[in-house]
Amino acid sequence: MITLGDAKGRVRIREIIGEKDFVRRLADMGLAPGQIVEVLSQGNAVVLRVRDAKIALGKGIAKRVVVEVEDEHG
Amino acid sequence: MDRVYLLAQPNSGKTTLFNLLAGESCYVANWPGKTVEVFQAKIRHHGKEFLLIDLPGINSFKTLGKEEELTKEFILKESDGVTLILLNGESLYRSFYFAIQVLEMKSKAILVINKSDYLEKKGVHVNLQVLKERLGVEVVQISALHGIGINQLLDRILDVLEGRIKVKRLKIDYGALESYIERAEKIVGDRSVAIRAIEGEEKILSTLPNEKRVAIEEIKKEIGEKIANPEEMIAMYRYKFVEELLNSAVREVKVAKASFEEKFDKIFFSKFGWIVSIFILFSTLLMAFTINTGFPLNLLLSSFGYESIADLLEEYSLAGIISLFFELLSKLLEQYIPDSIIKDLLINGIIAGIGAVATFFPLILIVNFFMSLIEDSGLMTRIAVSMDRFFAFFGLTGKSVFPFGINMACNVPGVMTSRILETDGERLRVALASPFVICQARLLVIILLVVFFLTSPILQSGIIVSIYLISTLIFLLITKFYGKFFKEETSELMLEIPPYHFPSLRVVWWITWMRSRSFIFKVSQLLLLFAIFAWLMEYLGLANMVGAIIATAFSPIGLEDPRIGFALLMGFFAKELVISSLAISFGTADLMRISAELSLTIPEATALIFFIAFYTPCAATVSALFAEIRNYKLVLFSIITQLLIAYLLAFSIFLILNSF
Numbered sequence: 001m002i003t004l005g006d007a008k009g010r011v012r013i014r015e016i017i018g019e020k021d022f023v024r025r026l027a028d029m030g031l032a033p034g035q036i037v038e039v040l041s042q043g044n045a046v047v048l049r050v051r052d053a054k055i056a057l058g059k060g061i062a063k064r065v066v067v068e069v070e071d072e073h074g
Numbered sequence: 075m076d077r078v079y080l081l082a083q084p085n086s087g088k089t090t091l092f093n094l095l096a097g098e099s100c101y102v103a104n105w106p107g108k109t110v111e112v113f114q115a116k117i118r119h120h121g122k123e124f125l126l127i128d129l130p131g132i133n134s135f136k137t138l139g140k141e142e143e144l145t146k147e148f149i150l151k152e153s154d155g156v157t158l159i160l161l162n163g164e165s166l167y168r169s170f171y172f173a174i175q176v177l178e179m180k181s182k183a184i185l186v187i188n189k190s191d192y193l194e195k196k197g198v199h200v201n202l203q204v205l206k207e208r209l210g211v212e213v214v215q216i217s218a219l220h221g222i223g224i225n226q227l228l229d230r231i232l233d234v235l236e237g238r239i240k241v242k243r244l245k246i247d248y249g250a251l252e253s254y255i256e257r258a259e260k261i262v263g264d265r266s267v268a269i270r271a272i273e274g275e276e277k278i279l280s281t282l283p284n285e286k287r288v289a290i291e292e293i294k295k296e297i298g299e300k301i302a303n304p305e306e307m308i309a310m311y312r313y314k315f316v317e318e319l320l321n322s323a324v325r326e327v328k329v330a331k332a333s334f335e336e337k338f339d340k341i342f343f344s345k346f347g348w349i350v351s352i353f354i355l356f357s358t359l360l361m362a363f364t365i366n367t368g369f370p371l372n373l374l375l376s377s378f379g380y381e382s383i384a385d386l387l388e389e390y391s392l393a394g395i396i397s398l399f400f401e402l403l404s405k406l407l408e409q410y411i412p413d414s415i416i417k418d419l420l421i422n423g424i425i426a427g428i429g430a431v432a433t434f435f436p437l438i439l440i441v442n443f444f445m446s447l448i449e450d451s452g453l454m455t456r457i458a459v460s461m462d463r464f465f466a467f468f469g470l471t472g473k474s475v476f477p478f479g480i481n482m483a484c485n486v487p488g489v490m491t492s493r494i495l496e497t498d499g500e501r502l503r504v505a506l507a508s509p510f511v512i513c514q515a516r517l518l519v520i521i522l523l524v525v526f527f528l529t530s531p532i533l534q535s536g537i538i539v540s541i542y543l544i545s546t547l548i549f550l551l552i553t554k555f556y557g558k559f560f561k562e563e564t565s566e567l568m569l570e571i572p573p574y575h576f577p578s579l580r581v582v583w584w585i586t587w588m589r590s591r592s593f594i595f596k597v598s599q600l601l602l603l604f605a606i607f608a609w610l611m612e613y614l615g616l617a618n619m620v621g622a623i624i625a626t627a628f629s630p631i632g633l634e635d636p637r638i639g640f641a642l643l644m645g646f647f648a649k650e651l652v653i654s655s656l657a658i659s660f661g662t663a664d665l666m667r668i669s670a671e672l673s674l675t676i677p678e679a680t681a682l683i684f685f686i687a688f689y690t691p692c693a694a695t696v697s698a699l700f701a702e703i704r705n706y707k708l709v710l711f712s713i714i715t716q717l718l719i720a721y722l723l724a725f726s727i728f729l730i731l732n733s734f
Contacts, residue, residue, distance in 0.1 A: 020274055020305055021136045027309040028134035029568060030168050034310060041343035044463035045472065045567050053165035056459045058466055058567035 004046055005063035010038050015066040026065070029055055036070055075116070076124040076235050077155030081145065083172050084131040085572040086162040087188045091218035092128045093584045095228075102592075109704060110144045113588075119228040124155075124235060133569075135175065135275070139498040149176055150270065150277050156182050156234045158227075163189030164573055166200075166324065170316045177209060177244035178266045184230050185213040191220055192573070197327040204323040210242040219578055248311045250301055254293050261289050272297070272304050335574050339456070347460030354457065355479045358444050363483055363514065366437045367393045392436035400429035419609060427605025430648065431598040434486055434694055439590045441480055441487040446585040448476075449494070450577040455569055462567045468550040469557050469564030470500060477504050478549065481511035485695040488513070489702055490593065496569070499562030503553040505702050506712045509691050510548045510719075512541060515649045520687055522653055526665040527672075527679040537680060541687045548688070548719065596701035597694065604693035608647045617643060627721075628685075631728040632678040642685070648692045677731035681724040688720035 002011070013035050016023045030050040031037065038049040046062040048055045057065075082088040092100070096115030103114050113128040129148055130141035137143045157180050161169035166187075173185060187193075187200060193215075205213045212230045216223035233239045243266070248255055251272070258268035262282065270278040271290045279287055297304040341350055364371040368388035376384035388394055404421045411417045448454045454476070462472030473495055481488030485508050492505040512520070520541065524534045557564060611617045621640030628634065628642075637659040644651035657663040660671060674682065690696065690713050700709045 024273075024305060024309075025134045025136040025568065027306070028136065028172070029570070030171065030313075032309045032313060033306055035313065041340075043343045043345050043347055043459075044461065045343075045459045047339075047343045047459065047571065051165070051167035053168045054571040056455065056462075056567055056569055056571055058462055058471065060466060061566045061568055 002067055002069065003063045004037075004039065004048070004057065004065040004067055005059055006042070007039050007067050007069070008042070010036060010070045011067035012036050012070045013065060014068050017064045017066065022064070026061075031055070031065060037067075076122075078117075078124050078126050078231055078235075079148065079153070079155060079157045080126060080128050080160060081149070081157055081176065082131055082160035083162065083169065083570075084133060085164070085570055086131070086160045086169065087218045088128065088131060088160050089585060090578060090581045091160060091186075091188065091216070092126070093581055094218050094221060094224060095126055102588075105144055108140065108144055110141050112144075117228075119232060122232055122235070124231070132172075133496075138496055139501070147277065149179055150275070153180070156184060156231055158184050158186050158231070161185060161187045163187055163193045163198075165570065166198075166320060167316060168570070170319060171312060174209070174244060174246060174312060174315060174319075177211060178246065178269065179243075181211070181241045181243040182234055183211050183241070184227070184234060185209065185211055186227060187213065187215045188218055190215045190222060191217040199325045199327055201323045201325070205319070208319055208323070209244055211244075212239060219581075246312060246315045248308065251297065251304070251307055251311065254297055258290055258293050261286050269308065273308050274305060338574070339571075342456040342460050347456075348464065351457040351460045351475070354448075354453065355475065358448070359479055359483055362437070362440045362444055365392060365440055366483075367391050367514070392440075393433050396432050396436065397429070400425060400432065415613070418613065419606070422612075423606045423609030424602070426609070427602040428598075430605060430694060431594065431601055434484070434597075435590070435594065437484055438487050438490070438593045439586060441483065441491070442586040442589045443582065445476065445480075445491060445494070446582040446589075447577050450575060450582050450585075452572045452574045454494075455571045458567065458569070459571070465550075466566070468554050470504065470550075470553055471496065471565045471567040473567075474500065474504055474553075477508060478511060481508050481513060481549075484513050484515070485509055485511065485691050486593075486597065486698045489695060489698040490589070492702060495565070497563070497565045499557065499560075500565040502560065502703060502708075503556045503562060505699060506556050506708065507549050507552040508699075509695055509712070509716055510545055510552060510688065512545045512687060513691060516687060516691060519645075519649045519652050520683060522665060523679075523683050523686065526669045527674060527683070528676065533676070533680075537683060541684065544723070545687065552715070552719075592701075593698075597697045600697035600700055601694050604647060604697065608644070608693075631681045631725055632675065633682055635672060638672070638682065642689075645686060646690055646693065648694070649686070652686060677728045680731055681728035684727050685720045685724035688716065688723055690716045 004011070013031060013033050015033060016026055016031070026032070030053060035050065039046065040049055040054070041047040045059065046057045048057065080088060080092055092113060092115070095117055096113070100113050100115035102111045104110070105112050110130065112130065115126045117124055117126050129145045132142045132145040135146055137146050157176065159173045159176050161173055177183060185205065193200065200215060202213045202215060212234065214223055214227045214230055216227055234241065245265070248269070255265065255268055255272065258272055259265050262268050262271055267278055271282070272294055274294070279290065282290070294304050297307065301307060341347060360371070364387070368391035372384040372387045375387065404425055407417070407421055407425070411420070448457070457475065458472035460472065461475040465472050465474050476494060477488050477491040480491050488511065489505050489508045492501045492508065495501045495504060520538065524537055528534050528537070556562070611620065618636065618640060621643050622636040623639070624642055625634050625636045625639030628639065637656065640659055641652045641655045644655040653665070656668055660668045662668065696709060696713065699712065700706060703709065
């Protein structure tokens, strides 16, 4: 299982593990299942490109977002 | 008067637009029934007047603090007037996702797409006509920073206020969920309310009678069994709607190349980004300190032999000039008012109190100015990202580095800076823990005592370094402890990173002024009260008595001299007073002689210095804490914690050193 805590490049969000409030907050940031995001950096926090926005997530949150690798044509 | 509400997510340029529209005519007002303050301004356009209300920015409908809560309640409830939904041109996708949710609830709205200059630069063309047709509301494109499109926006506001434009509520197609939404609508009587209820919005559900709630829960369960999780389904359909909307209305003409932004961000977001961040913070704070008190640049200069420049720097620093003014003022009053209790109160109570407020003010102003610069330029989120991993250990976010760093200058702006944090919980924890960070004023007192009370240079520097290490550790641990104690959730970083901006000085100055003004009005009241109280204690001769009582409490660590007790009492009001009250009670300003007369052993002196380092820093910090959290029980609790921890630390260091 890959999560945003260790993913690289373009990935598709499969599932968000957490209470519904947590899921809701992520959805409002553009992180909902099915969305494709690009992991820009895995430094001291995870930085993502979600459409036209850049989002930073703490490592703890990132580990609760399950993703799958998106192939280049997806 | 007609009301116009300004609504936006963070980073949308809401403050810039409000400032542009309101100019100088704005004021702060309490939101009815809440402790949250909002900015308001009366605005006149083509002879018509309306009230513009600046609602707190909101990130998500799952709110984290009382300010976001207010905005959410506003969105969910019926309201009068016109709602301006400000969209961030830099992240249209997320902005529209937010905007359509508002448009589902409110029809009398105008969509305002901000940062048109950015869109132009990026070669993004937005077809406003298509948006208007699809969304059923007026859409305007502006640049609040450059003042483009503002007149047109004001015209549209008047059009909607005076009913010249037909508006209708947005209806989004929820596909497979539609039949369920229809059923829920029959129960609650309104489509938007029905959708919110299916989403599990507590604010809506709690207003429903029990049997309706049960019926909604039934529908939710059915969706969950037959399709998928209803919350996720609704989010998915909304994103689909935005996707189609933007596909038809937004054209990117040319693709912008990777700019310097990407290069900088590579550094900030790498594993070593924290080094850059600490460098930026350190140099900013150094600059702020030096403008204010001349310290520590004066020490640096004089150690290189430039004593005269160092003196000049100190004398003409802001704090130096202000204290000079108040000295002159008391001297003047001393001469012209006949001796009486009133005169004594005026000079030693009230003027001393106002003087205290005044000497803090420049630092507050400077810190607020630098903070708004860092915030407005886009640096703040990047520094927060680079520091996040470290602070996450203690259940804080990287943003906490700002209040922490400012606390090293002064706890008063440090406590006030806690409000930049995202959640109520983190704000409270950081504000309450702030007094444990050693500030400049305490550092000076500590240095003086260390130099005159201890002779060994190794011991001197060892004690100062260990005080700093312990203070950092206590700050971090105590935030964790308060989190557990108040059952606050740990905060985790989740924020949008805006592009870099060249900060607009007009906006930065406005924010600086608004934040600093609140210091004068809120902190000064309590601070003045403290000053009068301190005066009264001394006037009635109670201070020496209390000093003696305090000294008894300190006899286990060999500090039974009542003059020390008195100095510690005065140190509660302001740490510098520790030195001056010692000087008064010993009848000499020579710390060498005081030290000789007290002849404390090394463990006793060290214990004293530790206690001074960690107990309640000053009355101003207590006042700022109260202004920020508005709960006297919590403030009292934090004072007791500080006294307890300081005493325990002093006692343990005494025992440890005594055992050698």
